[in-house]
Amino acid sequence: MSAQDVEDADDILFAHPPRVVTRWLCGCGEDYPCTEVRFARLVKATHSAATTGGEGSP
Numbered sequence: 001m002s003a004q005d006v007e008d009a010d011d012i013l014f015a016h017p018p019r020v021v022t023r024w025l026c027g028c029g030e031d032y033p034c035t036e037v038r039f040a041r042l043v044k045a046t047h048s049a050a051t052t053g054g055e056g057s058p
Helices: 002-015 035-052
Strands: none
Touching: none
């Protein structure tokens, strides 16, 4: 391992510090929104658009 390797490692560690990330979790334990929540939102949005005269309504 050369001195250049150590210097490069220091540069990488400086350029890539850890950061705090906040994630929402669904009640089922998956990242929010889970697949089921996304599907339910799609169904509700489609129904709402159809009943209020949005695109796709007869």
